[in-house]
Amino acid sequence: MLEKTKNIARQILEEKKASAVFGLMRNEWNIIQPHLFEDPAGLANLVLEPKWLLAKLAMRILRSSPENYKLAVICRGCDERALIELIKRNQIEKENLLTIGIACSQEQAAICLCDRPYPEKLDAGEKVSGVDPFQDERVRKFLIGNDKERMKRWADMLKRCIKCYGCRNSCPICICEPCKLEDDVWVQRGVVPAETITFHLIRAFHLSDTCVACGACQEACPVNIPLLYLQLGMRKTLREKYGYEAGLDPETKSPVLSSAFEKPDTDREFPDWINSLREEDES
Amino acid sequence: MANISVFLCKCFGEIDNTINFDFLREELSKDPSVVLISIVDSLCLETDIEKTVSQIRESNSDKVLIAACSTLSRGNLVIESLIKEGVERHKIGLVDIREGCAWIHGDNPEDASKKAKDLINMGIAALQHKDMSDDMSVTVHPNALIIGAGPAGLAAAMSLARTGFKVNLLERSKVPGGMLKLISRCYPDNDDASNKLGPYLREVENNPLITFYPQSKITSVEGDTGNFTVHFSFQEKDSFIQAGVIIVATGAKIFFPTGLYGYGEIKNVINQMEFERQSLNGSLETKKPVFIQCVGARNRERPYCSTICCPISLKNASRIAEDIPGASVFILHRGIMTPGNTLEKYYRDTLSSGVQFIRFEEEQPPRIIGSDYVEAVEVYDAITGITRKIETDLVVLSTPLVPNNDNVQLAEMLDIEVDRYGFFSEIYPMHPLETKTDGIFICGSARWPVSSDHSILQGKAAAMKAVSYLRQSKIAASTLSRVPGLKSGHARVVPESCTGCGNCVAACPFDACHIEKLEGRYISIVNMMKCKACGSCVSVCPNGTMQIPEHNYRMVGEMIKMAF
Amino acid sequence: MNQPRILIFACKWCGFIGADAAGKKRISLPSRFRVIPMECASLVETDAILRALAGGIDGIAVLGCHIGGCRYNNANHTAIKRLELLQDLLDTTGIGSSRLLLSFGTAHEDYQFEEIIKNFFDELTLLPPLDPWL
Numbered sequence: 001m002l003e004k005t006k007n008i009a010r011q012i013l014e015e016k017k018a019s020a021v022f023g024l025m026r027n028e029w030n031i032i033q034p035h036l037f038e039d040p041a042g043l044a045n046l047v048l049e050p051k052w053l054l055a056k057l058a059m060r061i062l063r064s065s066p067e068n069y070k071l072a073v074i075c076r077g078c079d080e081r082a083l084i085e086l087i088k089r090n091q092i093e094k095e096n097l098l099t100i101g102i103a104c105s106q107e108q109a110a111i112c113l114c115d116r117p118y119p120e121k122l123d124a125g126e127k128v129s130g131v132d133p134f135q136d137e138r139v140r141k142f143l144i145g146n147d148k149e150r151m152k153r154w155a156d157m158l159k160r161c162i163k164c165y166g167c168r169n170s171c172p173i174c175i176c177e178p179c180k181l182e183d184d185v186w187v188q189r190g191v192v193p194a195e196t197i198t199f200h201l202i203r204a205f206h207l208s209d210t211c212v213a214c215g216a217c218q219e220a221c222p223v224n225i226p227l228l229y230l231q232l233g234m235r236k237t238l239r240e241k242y243g244y245e246a247g248l249d250p251e252t253k254s255p256v257l258s259s260a261f262e263k264p265d266t267d268r269e270f271p272d273w274i275n276s277l278r279e280e281d282e283s
Numbered sequence: 284m285a286n287i288s289v290f291l292c293k294c295f296g297e298i299d300n301t302i303n304f305d306f307l308r309e310e311l312s313k314d315p316s317v318v319l320i321s322i323v324d325s326l327c328l329e330t331d332i333e334k335t336v337s338q339i340r341e342s343n344s345d346k347v348l349i350a351a352c353s354t355l356s357r358g359n360l361v362i363e364s365l366i367k368e369g370v371e372r373h374k375i376g377l378v379d380i381r382e383g384c385a386w387i388h389g390d391n392p393e394d395a396s397k398k399a400k401d402l403i404n405m406g407i408a409a410l411q412h413k414d415m416s417d418d419m420s421v422t423v424h425p426n427a428l429i430i431g432a433g434p435a436g437l438a439a440a441m442s443l444a445r446t447g448f449k450v451n452l453l454e455r456s457k458v459p460g461g462m463l464k465l466i467s468r469c470y471p472d473n474d475d476a477s478n479k480l481g482p483y484l485r486e487v488e489n490n491p492l493i494t495f496y497p498q499s500k501i502t503s504v505e506g507d508t509g510n511f512t513v514h515f516s517f518q519e520k521d522s523f524i525q526a527g528v529i530i531v532a533t534g535a536k537i538f539f540p541t542g543l544y545g546y547g548e549i550k551n552v553i554n555q556m557e558f559e560r561q562s563l564n565g566s567l568e569t570k571k572p573v574f575i576q577c578v579g580a581r582n583r584e585r586p587y588c589s590t591i592c593c594p595i596s597l598k599n600a601s602r603i604a605e606d607i608p609g610a611s612v613f614i615l616h617r618g619i620m621t622p623g624n625t626l627e628k629y630y631r632d633t634l635s636s637g638v639q640f641i642r643f644e645e646e647q648p649p650r651i652i653g654s655d656y657v658e659a660v661e662v663y664d665a666i667t668g669i670t671r672k673i674e675t676d677l678v679v680l681s682t683p684l685v686p687n688n689d690n691v692q693l694a695e696m697l698d699i700e701v702d703r704y705g706f707f708s709e710i711y712p713m714h715p716l717e718t719k720t721d722g723i724f725i726c727g728s729a730r731w732p733v734s735s736d737h738s739i740l741q742g743k744a745a746a747m748k749a750v751s752y753l754r755q756s757k758i759a760a761s762t763l764s765r766v767p768g769l770k771s772g773h774a775r776v777v778p779e780s781c782t783g784c785g786n787c788v789a790a791c792p793f794d795a796c797h798i799e800k801l802e803g804r805y806i807s808i809v810n811m812m813k814c815k816a817c818g819s820c821v822s823v824c825p826n827g828t829m830q831i832p833e834h835n836y837r838m839v840g841e842m843i844k845m846a847f
Numbered sequence: 848m849n850q851p852r853i854l855i856f857a858c859k860w861c862g863f864i865g866a867d868a869a870g871k872k873r874i875s876l877p878s879r880f881r882v883i884p885m886e887c888a889s890l891v892e893t894d895a896i897l898r899a900l901a902g903g904i905d906g907i908a909v910l911g912c913h914i915g916g917c918r919y920n921n922a923n924h925t926a927i928k929r930l931e932l933l934q935d936l937l938d939t940t941g942i943g944s945s946r947l948l949l950s951f952g953t954a955h956e957d958y959q960f961e962e963i964i965k966n967f968f969d970e971l972t973l974l975p976p977l978d979p980w981l
């Protein structure tokens with residue numbers, strides 16, 4: 001997979017389809033870091049592991065570059081989805097972006113709770129099937145039970161937060177300046193741990209229909225709060241109710257932004273996602 | 284922080300009987316931003332308003348909070364009278380402590396007083412952050428553009444021209460008249476269609492204020508309320524008109540029921556339009572006609588009732604029954620639709636003229652007997668349960684009106700909506716003939732199948748609505764509200780913090796904002812002439828860049844903090 | 848136990864008219880609710896709802912017009928979809944969607960408003976307190 005990626009990257013550079021290829025590089029001190037490959041010779045040091053989301057960096061590079069600067073990004077499934085969301089949100093010009101899509105391994109998908117461990121445009125590697133996060137032991141353990149138990153679990157967990165803003169800063173979709181999380185009207189300033197309901201849920205809801213489940217927020221969290229779990233229910237609802245998934249193509253807008261009523265449904269007793277946890281609940 | 288003066292209205296005991304005003308005064312005096320607390324008997328009294336205004340002038344307050352009755356009672360009048368006295372609108376706040384507190388908690392004065400205190404604090408917090416929207420105005424082109432010269436368009440043109448406005452009347456075909464040109468008589472008065480059309484056609488010919496553009500077709504529309512530029516091809520040459528208002532009177536088209544009851548294959552199966560044509564040119568020959576209703580209507584594909592087909596059949600059936608001695612006339616129907624006083628009478632008259640009615644069900648439609656010529660129609664009578672065979676020499680199919688093919692295209696150009704069938708639709712049932720874009724009106728069968736009389740009526744009504752725009756030389760965006768009183772404001776973007784994400788654009792129900800590239804980045808721009816201040820954009824903007832100044836998030840946030 | 852606290856965002860074309868009519872009829876209601884009139888239910892920011900929950904308010908009601916009855920070209924449909932998604936987040940976190948009452952087209956009349964408020968009070972009284980979150 002690595003060789004194939006290198007070949008594609010080389011071809012892109014040689015044919016001048018892009019000004020640079022953006023990927024990971026092992027440097028002379030054996031440290032891996034994101035790198036802009038401008039010279040095909042440099043591609044010898046290209047690596048694909050570990051998982052490192054490049055979407056936000058790619059956006060910044062493109063923004064600070066001249067208009068006709070084209071960038072080819074080596075991306076995993078979630079990274080591609082993030083890039084597509086950024087195109088949708090007018091942060092990246094579609095014409096200036098090329099992707100070299102690589103597939104993730106089964107192990108990686110299990111670690112990420114990823115239901116789509118491959119990009120839509122796959123260039124190297126073999127697709128493996130995704131995992132259903134609601135079948136995962138960790139998720140089930142955390143989300144099972146009644147409201148009271150769940151609330152307790154979340155409260156205990158979120159109390160650990162040191163309000164480092166890592167979750168927001170690492171999220172490829174969180175691009176606002178200023179951000180509501182820094183506004184006293186919404187989140188009290190100078191209070192640690194952060195006000196739980198506002199800080200965490202405002203962020204989580206802002207990403208309700210744009211979250212690509214990359215897990216960057218969760219990985220960035222220094223105190224290991226499973227932040228991705230906040231998004232799972234909403235993502236599932238969007239998929240089941242509206243057939244919508246963020247980051248699949250730049251043209252489809254989020255259903256939550258339109259007044260079209262696919263299925264009027266206001267009688268709800270249980271959240272839709274709870275059904276997938278049911279069996280264990282009963283046994 | 285602005286200095287605020289608070290006026291507490293007793294409403295002659297209606298409020299202070301329940302709410303303890305001494306307590307309120309005491310609580311309010313703790314707030315450093317409150318520089319004046321005044322208790323008045325009733326702000327409905329002119330003398331109290333005068334007193335209030337002079338107190339405001341004497342105090343060093345920047346903003347005024349009134350705690351009185353609800354905006355839906357006399358609260359708005361109080362605000363208006365203060366504005367008349369020179370207080371700016373966005374510097375006035377109103378808190379409802381009567382309907383929203385005293386009157387619903389009369390049994391618990393203590394809680395009511397506490398609640399009143401909280402409500403007033405919420406009002407103060409909101410007032411501190413209340414801002415005012417920008418406004419803009421456009422110069423109105425004092426002329427109208429009417430699309431379609433059928434009865435609705437003609438009536439609108441005549442009304443507008445007689446009111447003194449210049450009218451441009453666009454028509455797709457060569458001559459004006461629309462569908463009325465094709466029919467012989469109109470229901471319910473059985474007047475000749477040409478009589479009905481006559482005055483309007485003469486008006487178009489003789490009134491110098493009306494310019495008629497036959498054979499024209501709209502190609503694009505620009506601009507906003509009061510200032511539309513419409514490009515069109517006129518006799519195959521490109522042309523354009525600037526107009527203050529647009530009236531859409533494009534009518535509908537006739538449904539040809541090819542394949543149903545042998546239509547298109549069998550010579551003596553015709554539709555109502557063909558019947559009209561034959562009676563116009565005198566070629567109609569029938570003694571035993573059978574009319575079949577709801578052909579292609581009120582079914583799965585077209586679930587609506589076209590409303591005009593039943594009266595048309597009544598008209599044509601009774602005419603044969605009365606004019607031709609020995610005629611036998613049948614109407615096969617699925618329930619005769621004749622609402623209103625005139626039409627119901629029309630139905631009864633038709634009954635007494637000897638026309639026979641048989642009701643059938645959708646599942647058991649009548650059957651045509653004969654392959655190149657229909658000799659009889661077999662029908663299962665749903666009421667008696669008997670299958671009957673009716674001899675006939677002419678089968679007339681009543682078909683619905685269906686939307687014109689290019690409605691969707693035209694709606695897109697004009698920025699108005701079509702309903703699920705493709706007819707133009709109103710923005711809200713309570714604002715008939717008005718569309719998503721102010722200054723564009725719909726009337727006649729373009730909107731929904733209606734009789735010629737109703738088309739004329741709607742055309743005239745649309746004209747009068749149009750006049751209310753045309754008579755102004757300038758229109759301010761803030762007055763473009765469909766309800767009495769002012770709009771609550773306009774959405775406003777802070778360009779520095781807009782990321783250009785486009786959420787607002789996707790959510791705006793009036794297409795009032797769009798993304799533009801400015802200095803290398805994308806930002807959202809609000810068109811105030813279109814914005815209705817609904818706030819859809821506000822709630823989807825992730826970082827609060829989009830706000831309605833009169834109801835901004837800071838106000839809501841601070842109100843929530845003060846709520847209990 | 849303390850009476851729950853309720854915050855109501857009422858569309859001024861619908862829920863607010865119901866609230867006002869209840870006032871005009873002097874219908875006796877529990878006092879611990881506050882109404883914030885809104886231009887349209889679509890103006891209700893989800894962040895404001897979360898802010899209110901964080902501020903110790905037990906239940907939020909959003910009252911808007913019925914489906915197809917919005918003055919703003921179906922803006923309320925968008926609001927319903929968004930708020931239902933928020934209910935999902937509230938369920939995920941155990942706050943519970945029942946703390947966010949969505950009522951569209953059902954609070955137009957005084958007695959409807961009364962019923963909604965009273966039922967909501969009853970329902971909230973049964974819920975565990977939000978304390979662990981505060």
Ligand code: SF4
Pocket residue numbers: 051076077078079104108109110112114115116117118213214215
């Ligand atoms: S989230 Fe999915 S696509 Fe992204 S790294 Fe993990 S497995 Fe791969």
Ligand code: SF4
Pocket residue numbers: 167170171172173174207210211212213214215216217218227228231
């Ligand atoms: S919220 Fe977390 S998982 Fe979702 S897109 Fe942002 S960083 Fe990725």
Ligand code: SF4
Pocket residue numbers: 168173174175176177178179180181202203206207825826
């Ligand atoms: S948390 Fe919300 S406001 Fe802040 S950056 Fe993310 S999307 Fe923007």
Ligand code: SF4
Pocket residue numbers: 160161162163164165166167168217220221222223224225
């Ligand atoms: S990354 Fe973790 S610790 Fe940092 S602000 Fe987010 S939740 Fe809190």
Ligand code: SF4
Pocket residue numbers: 773774790791792793794795796809813814815816817818819820821
């Ligand atoms: S307030 Fe409503 S009409 Fe105005 S721009 Fe926003 S969404 Fe559009």
Ligand code: SF4
Pocket residue numbers: 776780781782783784785786787788806807823824825826827828829
């Ligand atoms: S939603 Fe807000 S940030 Fe996004 S384009 Fe609109 S105003 Fe700008």
